[in-house]
Amino acid sequence: MNQKLGVVMLSSLMLAACGGGGGGATPTSAPTPAPTPSQSFTPQSPKSGDTYTYAETDTMSDGSTESGTLVKQVALISASGQFYLNSFDAASSDQIGSTLLDKGLSIITNGQCTYTPSRNDMPFPWIVGQNNAQTMTYTCPGSAISATLKTTSQIVSYEPITVPAGTFNTVKSQITVATTATSGSVSQMANENETCWTDVVTGMPVKCTATYTYSPAETGVYNTGFTTQLTSAGNLANAPLLITGNLQASGGSQPLPFVYYTPGENGAMSLSSTSSAPFTLTANNPVTWTAITGTSQITLSGTNNPVNYSGVTLNISTTPTTIQVVPTFPALSTPVTVQLKATLVSDPTKTVIFSLYVQ
Secondary structure: OOHHHHHHHHHHHHHHHHHHOOOOOOOOOOOOOOOOOOOOOOOOOOOOOOOEEEEEEEEEEEEEEEEEEEEHHHHHHHHOOOOEEEEEEEOOOOEEEEEEEOOOOOEEEEEEEEEEEEEOOOOOOOEEEOOOEEEEEEEEEOOOOEEEEEEEEEEEEEEEEOOOEEEEEEEEEEEEEEEEEEEEEEEEEEEEEEEEEEOOOOOOEEEEEEEEEOOOOOOOOOOEEEEEEEEEEEHHHHOOOEEEEEEEOOOOOEEEEOOOOOOOOOEEEEOOOEEOOEEEEEEEOOOOEEEEEEEEEEOOOOOOOEEEEOEEEEEEEEOOEEEEEEEEEEOOOOOOEEEEEEEEEOOOEEEEEEEEEEE
């Protein structure tokens, strides 16, 4: 079996774990008073639309580095305090992850994958000297790979840190994660040693560094660590074009509720013949709606706009700020892609494209 289990599982886990908190107020620079020995910190609750941008650099085994920008956005907050933290790759403008957390910042799911029990490296309240240890499993529907994680963490200090986004009051923590990934009779262990500085107001990481080791040792070029730091933070409440939706991903029990898309960030959802529930997208300002099928573009207006393409029928109704879609299709041997485009009426240069992958 040639699959590198440790690398494959670690990349999935880190998408959720690094920067996997939530935040309430937008972080601001602040002086750092010395805490009393018993002083504790519990971050504020997150707000829908809170947005955090991180610069990330991966270090590879051959000494090279790979850099990118990751955007994280807080989505719907339920009555119980659970919320989604959605991740976007700034370079491709595509959503690459959606993590469900509870109000204590425990990670419940990462996409369709589940932590049992929920993962929380730093339970509230945060106190300097606090230690925590946890063992959990990580499983993904339809995947032959499963993992067992053993984590230990300690809050070692309370200190300010300056990053491109500003100066923040943080708790510094050291976290170790031993991941054993298994597929059939093949197993591999990946060990991670991470240091993070986490904002005490929002609960979001401000800076993290980590190193990885693998057993048995990896071959070829592979990831040996990363550094990530916060470059900006804000809220989307006043964005000129904001698309939200309540969606059900193909084959999964978890919806992707109120996913936020702004110009330059393109959404995506998979539909199958066993998961094709109607859904609605909503814009915060008037837009024109367009369906894109292959090379054709169909302007949508009013009710009963049937779009037929390669065996797929979408019955679509629109208003200037909403689009309702009822998909109908049989099982398909070849996947079909249909795109929905929203163009801001007041500024046609601002668009959001939402791709439906039908199979």
